[in-house]
Amino acid sequence: MSKQIACYWFTVPSRSSPKPASTxxxxxxxxxxxxxxxxxxxxxxxxxxxxALLAFAEFIHGKPFPEPxxxxxxxxxxxxxxxxxxxxxxxxxxxEFNMAMAGRTFDLKTKADWQKLYREWVGVPQAERNRxxxxxxxxxxxxxxxxxxxxxxxxxxxxxxxxxxxxxxxxAKEHHPDVxxxxxxxxxxxxxxxxxxxxx
Amino acid sequence: MLGIxxxxxxxxxxxxxxxxxxxxxxxxxDFFEYEPxxxxxxxxxxxxxxxxxxxxEETEGGGFLARLKEFFTHHRARVTRALVQRRIIQVTxxxxxxxxxxxxxxxxxxxxxxxxxxxxxxMSGTLRxxxxxxxxxxxxxxxxxxxxxxxxxxxxxRHWSQRGIARLARTMQERGRITKARKAxxxxxxxxxxxxxxxQRKVLESHEARVKAAMTxxxxxxxxxxxxxxxPNAADRNPIELEAHHLFDAASRPDLAALEDNLLVISxxxxxxxxxxxxxxxxxxxxFVDYLLRNELTHFEGSPSTRxxxxxxQQQLMHRLEMLQARYEGNRLLY
Numbered sequence: 240m241s242k243q244i245a246c247y248w249f250t251v252p253s254r255s256s257p258k259p260a261s262t263x264x265x266x267x268x269x270x271x272x273x274x275x276x277x278x279x280x281x282x283x284x285x286x287x288x289x290x291a292l293l294a295f296a297e298f299i300h301g302k303p304f305p306e307p308x309x310x311x312x313x314x315x316x317x318x319x320x321x322x323x324x325x326x327x328x329x330x331x332x333x334x335e336f337n338m339a340m341a342g343r344t345f346d347l348k349t350k351a352d353w354q355k356l357y358r359e360w361v362g363v364p365q366a367e368r369n370r371x372x373x374x375x376x377x378x379x380x381x382x383x384x385x386x387x388x389x390x391x392x393x394x395x396x397x398x399x400x401x402x403x404x405x406x407x408x409x410x411a412k413e414h415h416p417d418v419x420x421x422x423x424x425x426x427x428x429x430x431x432x433x434x435x436x437x438x439x
Numbered sequence: 440m441l442g443i444x445x446x447x448x449x450x451x452x453x454x455x456x457x458x459x460x461x462x463x464x465x466x467x468x469d470f471f472e473y474e475p476x477x478x479x480x481x482x483x484x485x486x487x488x489x490x491x492x493x494x495x496e497e498t499e500g501g502g503f504l505a506r507l508k509e510f511f512t513h514h515r516a517r518v519t520r521a522l523v524q525r526r527i528i529q530v531t532x533x534x535x536x537x538x539x540x541x542x543x544x545x546x547x548x549x550x551x552x553x554x555x556x557x558x559x560x561x562m563s564g565t566l567r568x569x570x571x572x573x574x575x576x577x578x579x580x581x582x583x584x585x586x587x588x589x590x591x592x593x594x595x596x597r598h599w600s601q602r603g604i605a606r607l608a609r610t611m612q613e614r615g616r617i618t619k620a621r622k623a624x625x626x627x628x629x630x631x632x633x634x635x636x637x638x639q640r641k642v643l644e645s646h647e648a649r650v651k652a653a654m655t656x657x658x659x660x661x662x663x664x665x666x667x668x669x670x671p672n673a674a675d676r677n678p679i680e681l682e683a684h685h686l687f688d689a690a691s692r693p694d695l696a697a698l699e700d701n702l703l704v705i706s707x708x709x710x711x712x713x714x715x716x717x718x719x720x721x722x723x724x725x726x727f728v729d730y731l732l733r734n735e736l737t738h739f740e741g742s743p744s745t746r747x748x749x750x751x752x753q754q755q756l757m758h759r760l761e762m763l764q765a766r767y768e769g770n771r772l773l774y
Binding site for chain 1 (some may be wrong): 541542567571576577580581583584590601602605629630631632633
């Protein structure tokens with residue numbers, strides 16, 4: 240009789256097609272033979288790389304590991320680095336930063352403020368990628384991020400005016416309020432289209 | 440200005456000129472010009488002074504004494520800030536290149552290019568780099584219309600807001616294929632531009648109030664209509680109203696809108712008739728002269744005893760209008 244390993248396995252959603260968090264997982268017992276079989280498959284595919292090892296770890300864990308959420312310190316440090324400042328106090332005094340913030344008021348006391356700045360100047364945080372929902376396109380929330388090339392799934396070096404219009408039409412069919420889409424998303428898509436077309 | 444002797448300045452220039460492939464470059468036309476007829480004497484532009492200041496900072500700034508002196512005096516930092524400030528003030532003096540929309544001040548692209556010390560090619564390269572940077576999920580976001588830049592119906596060319604300029608400057612500093620001297624210039628622009636924009640915004644925002652005050656002043660000073668000679672009288676059943684008319688149109692010539700010489704106090708009926716006659720075209724003093732000659736000459740006629748006086752009044756008014764036309768036509772004032 241095979242020895243039972245003290246862990247369980249779940250239905251693991253794939254990373255490339257994330258499912259809403261509400262999807263319930265089926266908890267099942269994980270026995271030694273299944274794990275041994277999985278190890279054999281892993282080794283048969285050659286030297287495992289980081290992705291394969293992470294997939295195996297998630298198989299044992301029973302569900303994907305959540306992406307690490309950036310701490311307030313990490314957010315601050317990355318935003319300060321962009322503006323060549325050592326800390327938040329120096330950043331607040333930076334004239335360049337104040338110009339970049341023109342027309343807005345940030346008290347820089349809440350994590351939400353720093354997240355906004357991070358998205359604008361550093362990138363989309365790992366934990367906010369591969370999202371799904373009515374306001375998400377291509378894995379990112381379009382109300383929180385302004386990345387038209389990524390949302391329209393186009394390459395700036397090769398995309399033509401017609402490609403941009405075509406991509407907009409494709410997304411509009413899905414997100415227009417007439418077909419049940421969110422009007423805020425539609426407005427954002429129009430802004431993205433206009434912003435791209437302005438330089439064509 | 441930089442606190443160095445002329446002989447040292449020559450040595451630095453020789454170093455800059457020696458190797459065209461190093462990051463230090465002083466290009467004639469961009470950084471300096473030669474004094475006419477004197478091959479060795481250079482007249483440096485603001486960019487040239489900034490390039491030399493940056494060179495001094497990198498080569499000598501590390502010395503203990505130099506750092507100590509700079510720490511206490513901030514001399515070089517102040518000089519470079521003043522140079523960039525001067526350039527921005529020069530560019531933004533022409534307030535027709537500025538547009539205020541909401542909380543943002545937008546500056547015409549031509550002026551932005553001048554402020555950043557670049558050219559059309561450099562600007563296109565920067566825009567391409569911003570596109571590349573924002574196409575993925577890492578790096579800063581893309582340029583947003585009406586936030587970073589805008590195309591206004593009532594203003595010529597593309598305009599960039601402070602946020603747009605900050606974004607351009609950041610990309611030029613981080614990814615631009617420009618010399619160290621130019622990067623130093625762009626950094627200094629990002630440092631001082633906001634203060635300069637705020638000053639211009641205050642002046643622009645107070646513009647309307649100044650125009651209104653000038654109109655009220657002119658109306659209060661005049662006792663009667665400059666053409667019909669009618670006086671407002673409270674005892675009249677329909678008392679005439681006096682209005683200050685902008686001889687050069689206030690919208691097309693905002694530089695003259697608050698100038699009292701450009702205001703002629705006339706009766707509201709005459710004012711209305713003139714603009715009806717003009718249609719939607721912006722008016723000049725010569726249009727008002729045309730209008731008077733064609734439609735209102737009867738106001739300068741009178742009984743034989745007053746004819747000479749009326750003619751003198753007509754001549755005086757025509758002279759004033761022609762003088763104003765000649766003085767300001769095609770001559771924009773800084774306001």
